[in-house]
Amino acid sequence: MSISRRKFLGWLGAAGMGTALGSTANAASNKHFSGYPDSVGVLHDISRCVGCRSCEAACNKVNELPPPDQPFTDLSVLDTKRRTTPEAHTVVNKHELAKTPVFNKIQCNHCLEPACASACFVSAFKKTAEGPVSYDASVCVGCRYCMVACPFEVPTYEYNKAFTPRVMKCTMCYPRIMEGKLPGCVEVCPKEALTFGKRDDLLKVARKRIEKHPDRYIDHIYGEKEMGGTSWLYLSDVPFADIGMREDLGVTSAPQLTAGALSGVPLVVGLWPVLLTGIYAMTKRKEKISQEETAEAVSLAIAETEEKGAEKLSAALKKAEKDKDMAIQKEVKKALEEVKKTFEEARTQEETQEEQKEEKA
């Protein structure tokens, strides 16, 4: 298969144009969002958490989740690392560090620009203006892309339900908040490790605590910037990485991660047909040219044959004429000779008769 130079350059040009345009479009679509004004959140002060599991119990109660295998008062479950499950929107994990054990509570962080919402192809997840990230089970298809996307490994799925499986995650007790109540876990926490309030105020509270006890706290509010920021914030007296909270998530929000790929769509839709039709037209034109060339060659060949044919014909005619002439001449000659012969024969006869007459006389 030989690709002609012209065709190859055509493809190359087409490819180059696509990539060049792609990069400008990516740059143009970056946007920033720093949360709805006055939206609420929760601050979890890890240094105050004692691992009593009261929040787990409260969450189970207010969300009417099925009772656990082991009662919430059984603290031995803390010995194994756990994650959220369809039956538990929140779990507390124990980390045995040098001094004392440290506890942290896991639940949905209610991201400002949630990856789960970016991922969902039916928009089942929404960041509400109030702060919580809500989920609508009535449209959820169950593709579980939200779970792949969530950087905090929060959403879970009811794999064991055949007909009505749902994605399960903490709602920040959205219904309770709307009634003016505190989230179940916040309300019950005996150590005030959890504080509910406007996110902006919580950030101030956190900063003040760090200022007041710089020796106690790590100088970092987890969730202020992580993955574009979250509504659930954390303060800690040990490095976050030591208690299983990832510090390598970066500050890029989910929509920014996919903006480039999404902006490629209109480009492909707009440019591909034009390019492809162009290439098609080029191919067609070449084909046409080559067809024309073939046609020309064919007609030339035909013309040549015709000419030759004509020549041959006339030659044949000529030859025929010549033959005819020759034949006539031959006939004439033959005739003449015959005449001559007869004439001579006649003469000889005459002569003989005369001789005979002379003899008689």
Next chain:
Amino acid sequence: MSEESAVVTGKKPFVPGKSLLTPFNIIAGIIVIVGLFITVLRFTKGLGTVTNLDDNYPWGIWIGFDLLAGVALAAGGYVTSAAVYIFGMKRFHSAVRPAILTGFLGYALVVFALHYDVGRAWRLPYPFIMQQGTTSLLFEVAACVALYLTVLFIECTPAPLEWLGFKKARNIAVKLTMLLTIFGVVLSTLHQSSLGALFLLAPSKLHPLWYSGYLPVFFFVSSIIAGLSMVIFESTLSHHYFADKMDETHMNEKEGVALGFGKAASLVLAGYFSIKVIGIAVDNNWHYLATGYGAWFLVELIGFIALPCLLYAVGVREKNLTLIKWTSGLAVLGIIINRLNVCLIAFNWHLPSEDKYFPHWMEIGISVFIVTVGILVFRFVVTRMPILYEHPDYKDSH
């Protein structure tokens, strides 16, 4: 098995005397029975009964193999029709119909497999009819796959229409060829790349050697390789099993198709290799190569990209069709491994090994079942319709 043979008897009246209990039919029959059994379990007991999926691994082999690899391997349709109709490589014309047919079957099976995977299959049209999640790359994938399946369906219709003798309808469908081809290339570009872009959202979960801003480009370019290789792979298989169905054109062009597509695949593999390397360089991920995941990455890069690239080149230069055949298998395997790497093996690389996913035998069972159904339908179609040969009434009509 009895069901299977019953089905075949009903539909295969024209091979009298030939026993249906061939080893192939028996194995296919068993697979189909087991598949149906798991299907019943899946839809009555839920995903938890038949899969090893959990909250860390919401996607298993039904996504990694059936969706991601399946869509890539079904790329032969758009690659071949683009080569023939847009780039004017008429000498590959006989490859178009089988490629389009496998493309259509491939996509149909992908959509079929998705019904097993999603939690509420009957809601699959919801993204279009209830709420559009336009920020989602999965929405784009869903929309493109749905549209492309329709395009492939129309592209496929000439064969059954010829078979049934509907001349007018067949001619209309053929007239649309150019338009459908362009439409198909646009849609394929979009969803092939978007399947890779799905993972852009998870930079913290996918190993840095596989995560890259170029993921959509990697997926798109490798789909071309998969498409080209599948056409070669399939044509050798068809040649082996359906040689009696092939006409002279198909036989004559077959060698040219293998050489031409092999050469193209070699070139694209070379390009793919370089952008993969550029991908590491851009993110400066060289140090990961010295780890266990790095070794596995190198296996993929050298063994399944560089090696087939080289073997294709050698095979084409020496006109060694056997080598090209085997290389196409290697390249196809490489693409499958790549998709499994991105979706499963290098995914959640930060988790301890006891939390990693390994498919339940019933998940594998369903994947095998679906591939088998594909082969059975392919066999049904090519033994009846003008796929590997031209219908006598429509010769020279393209």
